[in-house]
Amino acid sequence: MLSNIRIVLVQTFHPGNIGAAARAMKTMGLDELVLVNPRAFPDEEATRLAAGATDVIEGARVVASLDEAVRDCVQVVGASARLRSMPLPHFDEPDEMAKQVISLAASSPVALVFGRERSGLTNEEIRCCTHQVSIPANPDYGILNLSQAVQILAYEVHRAWRQGEQSGFVYQTPSEALPPTREQFLHFQAHLSRLMHDSGFLTQPHARTEEQLQALFARAQPSRKELSLLRGLLSAFEEHLPKK
Known part of the structure; x- marks a missing residue:
């Protein structure tokens, strides 16, 4: 189930953030990483900051567009700090998103999409998503590093999966x-x-x-x-x- 959950990073500028995101993924049992037009990859800094998650880095796919990265996914959740003029279905809490992602990932690929370090996702990229999710934070300083955002959402997904495993019941969408x-x-x-x-x-x-x-x-x-x-x-x- 976790293997059907894809982390997509769009135009990451600092290669170290790719490595840190890979490390965050592996701690939560996720291993499918897709990079959309990264500025520099492969890169020694990405490998160094991946620490023990070099297998995630080595298995990462590089694609030319977000559409290519998510074309086969049944759910594409864009991490965004703000709503757009035509908002998609929106998860106000990451745990709500995680439960639905786990349900769908039982049988189909899903993607969590993260934008650029400074500017996030563009409006056009948001249109490639089916849902949005925000991470509740201090309204006076809600700035998260890219790998921190990946870690939080990956943790929520892993927690939802773990709770299903512990209860012996994992809901699978018909x-x-x-x-x-x-x-x-x-x-x-x-x-x-x-x-x-x-x-x-x-x-x-x-x-x-x-x-x-x-x-x-x-x-x-x-x-x-x-x-x-x-x-x-x-x-x-x-x-x-x-x-x-």
């Missing part, structure tokens, strides 16, 4: 209720966008309208079965459009 992967949801969004344009609903560029509808479906969190029904509905509507 297959028909599993969320779609990021890739499946992108196909739905593209299908919806095409129908809106072809039907005349959008007669000129209306990026905000499309964003709002995409955010609506993201908040609705449809299952794979429900998303398939929606795709079928869109296809049925397309059949009645004038042929080009």
Whole structure:
């Protein structure tokens, strides 16, 4: 189950933070690390600060985009200190996030995403996520180092997993209720966008309208079965459009 939980670091500037994050992961039983365009990797500083977690560093994957890093995940949780103009479903407490992550990780990959040291995740990267989570901290000084944030969320995930193991009960989401992967949801969004344009609903560029509808479906969190029904509905509507 823990092997299905992926830590994704986006454009990490200091390689030492990659090593410290790898160490934080290993202490909590996590070993899948994906790096999106790190400034320097591999790097001696990353290996040095990883201490005994060099296996996590050596197994890390480097990819070109966040979309590539999470395309196969059913849940993508972005760690963010603030909400955006169109907020995704948001976990106010990390333990609530951890319980859901563990439930889904029993059968499918999930990702916890951390942004740049200084500026976090961009709005576009937030749109690659299905959820957001914040770490409650001192409102007068809520600044966390990257590896500290990884440690806190990894601990909550490990605690949720441990409690399930101790009780002898680990809830596994039924297959028909599993969320779609990021890739499946992108196909739905593209299908919806095409129908809106072809039907005349959008007669000129209306990026905000499309964003709002995409955010609506993201908040609705449809299952794979429900998303398939929606795709079928869109296809049925397309059949009645004038042929080009």
